[in-house]
Amino acid sequence: MLFVNARVLRDIKARKGVLDNELLRRAYLYVARDQRQPPQIRHQAQLQLNTFGRYTRPTTVKNRCVETGRGRGIMSEFGLCRTVFRLKARNHELPGVHKASW
Amino acid sequence: MASIAPSALATLNRVRCQIFQTAYNPTSTRTGAKYLRKRLRGPSMMKYYPPYQQLSLAKLMKDYPEWDIVDEEEQIRLRDVEDRKKRGKGAPTKAKNKEESRRTQRRR
Structure with a gap:
């Protein structure tokens, strides 16, 4: 039986956010880290990455x-x-x- | 011992990449390929917790009105609010205009 409190709910929310946004984030990450791209485009991709919410990053997920x-x-x-x-x-x-x- | 020229080594490397169809990247520039190559972590992340259903009294009452569920705590709260109103301790009425709201602020 799963124990649920606010922190577990938050973690579930983060996991769902990661699942929903992972593909798009990966695409932006690819462009932003690609040194063959012109700097403007890489910067734009980085700015787009910054618009994602807190609970879309895999690092916010914590095993509880x-x-x-x-x-x-x-x-x-x-x-x-x-x-x-x-x-x-x-x-x-x-x-x-x-x-x-x- | 015969030394091999660096140019020859570079050519060897290029030809090797052609033969085995690997990416030829002699200057080691970052291509961001690792972000595409890595597996997606979301699906396995969702499997960590067992599935659960959030049960709440309010939701039960809404879904099954024919069960006649009574939320006792809510009833007690409403009764207390009524009692307080009778004793003149209820929430103040909302200010209709600016002057009224200013008066309530001063009183505090």
Whole structure:
């Protein structure tokens, strides 16, 4: 069950924004970074890039804990924060994960 | 040991690019190709959270009026507002013109 708070909602919004604008952003990035293009055109492309909103950049997306919404100490492979990961691992709810002992 | 002329190496490089159909870029200018070559990250980003449906009482009430759902907290709030109005503690009426709004500001 997904835990939802304002920060998780914001992250979902950012992910959706990235999905919707990625193609266009890539095209502008290509033109802006291409050294063979005249400087005016590259500058125009860069200005266009700046018009995109905050939640269209992939860097605004942050993996958050699916069960608690926590933003730090996330194990991306499981999508869980360290506490929930530990609890679930102890309850044998994560296949292939068990407490190390030697 | 016989040394190879740089020009010969450059020619070799160009011919190699022709044969294997790779981009010939001897001056290493930035072409921005990497922004086109990279995979799109949006689709996989959307898969991170499991799908969810936002449930809210207001939406339920709107979608299923025949269920007769009562939002108790909202009822309590409305009752409190009525009580406050009776005691003369309600929100002030909106100013009709400039003078009225100025008077309310001075009073504060």
